[in-house]
Amino acid sequence: MAVVTGASSGIGEATTRRLAALGMTVVAVARREQRLTALATELPNVVAHVADVTDTDQVDALADRVRREFGACHVLVNNAGVGGGPFRGRDDLDDALRTLDVNTAGPIRCMAAFASLLEESAPSRVVNIGSVAGKLGIGPAGYAASKFALVGFSEAVGLSWASRGVTVCQLNPGFIDTEGFPQSQVKRTPARRIVGRPEDVARAVHEVIRSGRTERTVPSFYRALVVLRHVATPVYRAIASRIPRASGSRD
Numbered sequence: 001m002a003v004v005t006g007a008s009s010g011i012g013e014a015t016t017r018r019l020a021a022l023g024m025t026v027v028a029v030a031r032r033e034q035r036l037t038a039l040a041t042e043l044p045n046v047v048a049h050v051a052d053v054t055d056t057d058q059v060d061a062l063a064d065r066v067r068r069e070f071g072a073c074h075v076l077v078n079n080a081g082v083g084g085g086p087f088r089g090r091d092d093l094d095d096a097l098r099t100l101d102v103n104t105a106g107p108i109r110c111m112a113a114f115a116s117l118l119e120e121s122a123p124s125r126v127v128n129i130g131s132v133a134g135k136l137g138i139g140p141a142g143y144a145a146s147k148f149a150l151v152g153f154s155e156a157v158g159l160s161w162a163s164r165g166v167t168v169c170q171l172n173p174g175f176i177d178t179e180g181f182p183q184s185q186v187k188r189t190p191a192r193r194i195v196g197r198p199e200d201v202a203r204a205v206h207e208v209i210r211s212g213r214t215e216r217t218v219p220s221f222y223r224a225l226v227v228l229r230h231v232a233t234p235v236y237r238a239i240a241s242r243i244p245r246a247s248g249s250r251d
């Protein structure tokens with residue numbers, strides 16, 4: 001029994017398809033009802049549930065429904081997220097705070113709502129979809145901050161939840177071509193070869209659920225940049241300044 005947030009497109013939809021193909025019952029969560037209904041109609045073991053992860057009451061109602069109808073939650077994939085835009089000043093404050101609310105507070109709300117059910121369903125897994133931008137300060141600043149915070153939350157709560165039988169896995173994708181993150185800028189450069197597909201991340205989600213690995217980067221070569229950032233910061237910054245920026249916009 002799995003719950004996937006942000007299941008109406010991109011990585012969340014691909015993950016829902018993959019887990020459903022493995023025979024799991026998947027509660028697919030997002031705001032766009034039509035998309036979820038289409039998915040649930042196509043895949044008999046997918047159940048659509050409309051909820052906004054920025055609304056605590058809606059998230060609590062989701063957890064109540066899962067407990068009532070399924071009595072367990074073995075996997076919670078916190079994937080819902082937005083890109084946000086550049087942070088230039090006062091005009092961008094609302095956008096940055098909204099990005100933090102969806103990308104950081106959203107997973108925290110979901111983990112709070114599902115904590116007891118995950119423990120009762122142990123061994124169980126939480127997979128938090130972060131980003132390479134949560135390990136390297138690149139891209140829209142509010143977005144990077146939201147994902148850095150998520151990495152920290154996963155790491156700290158993961159230590160305390162392990163003794164309850166709940167493994168918290170932090171999965172950090174690089175550039176992936178999706179509706180919300182079309183990677184238009186990167187695709188116009190020679191770096192376009194590194195743009196991956198949602199299915200690549202869905203495969204990695206399956207792998208961390210199976211193995212219980214607590215952190216994974218997809219594709220793994222981005223890890224070299226993370227190491228560089230810590231051991232040779234000036235060299236990393238010189239390279240980072242040349243990396244094409246993910247705009248995070250829907251254009």
Ligand SMILES: NC(=O)c1ccc[n+]([C@@H]2O[C@H](COP(=O)([O-])OP(=O)(O)OC[C@H]3O[C@@H](n4cnc5c(N)ncnc54)[C@H](OP(=O)(O)O)[C@@H]3O)[C@@H](O)[C@H]2O)c1
Pocket residue numbers: 005006007008009010011012029030031032033051052053054079080081082083102103129130131132172173174175176177178179180181198
């Ligand atoms: N694509 C990339 O390059 C990339 C790289 C690193 C990390 N990521 C992360 O991967 C995750 C999925 O992104 P994606 O690339 O698959 O983009 P996407 O296709 O735009 O998917 C985003 C999903 O989040 C849902 N969502 C957004 N706000 C929500 C809210 N308030 N409540 C509930 N659901 C909400 C959207 O559904 P509704 O609009 O229907 O609610 C949609 O299903 C995000 O956390 C993103 O930060 C993406």
